[in-house]
Amino acid sequence: MKCPKCSDNEMHVFNHQGIEFNICSPGCKGIWCDKGELAYYVETKNDTPRAQKRDESGCGTEFNCPVCETTKLKEYPYMDGEELLIDICPSCKGIFLDFKELAEVEKLSIKIDSEGKLQRTLNDLMERAGYKKT
Numbered sequence: 001m002k003c004p005k006c007s008d009n010e011m012h013v014f015n016h017q018g019i020e021f022n023i024c025s026p027g028c029k030g031i032w033c034d035k036g037e038l039a040y041y042v043e044t045k046n047d048t049p050r051a052q053k054r055d056e057s058g059c060g061t062e063f064n065c066p067v068c069e070t071t072k073l074k075e076y077p078y079m080d081g082e083e084l085l086i087d088i089c090p091s092c093k094g095i096f097l098d099f100k101e102l103a104e105v106e107k108l109s110i111k112i113d114s115e116g117k118l119q120r121t122l123n124d125l126m127e128r129a130g131y132k133k134t
């Protein structure tokens, strides 16, 4: 699989604790995630958590999907209200992340997770206090 950004570079598969990563190395160190893999890496429900449903609204890029080859990746917001845009293939829904985007994704995903934890904690407290969930 060729890196969509440095077209001559092959993406290499690295294994880490049973998880496979496709990384452009040596090269831009971008990573390719098949559909669902990004969510799995950063433990969110969806690859693009809390982003509104959008089909054709993405902004086209000049980069070809490394899997579908002729389909161009599109830029979509990772999450509503955040500036981070990630490259997604509209066909196979794979995601290409720049090395620095991965850090951003991680930061944002932690934010979601901690909000989730807060919500769960509150629910627990309310239940223990005798309030029934509605």
Ligand SMILES: [Zn+2]
Binding pocket: 003, 004, 005, 006, 009, 024, 027, 028, 029, 030
């Ligand atoms: Zn690359």
Ligand SMILES: [Zn+2]
Binding pocket: 065, 066, 067, 068, 069, 071, 089, 090, 091, 092, 093, 094
């Ligand atoms: Zn694709």
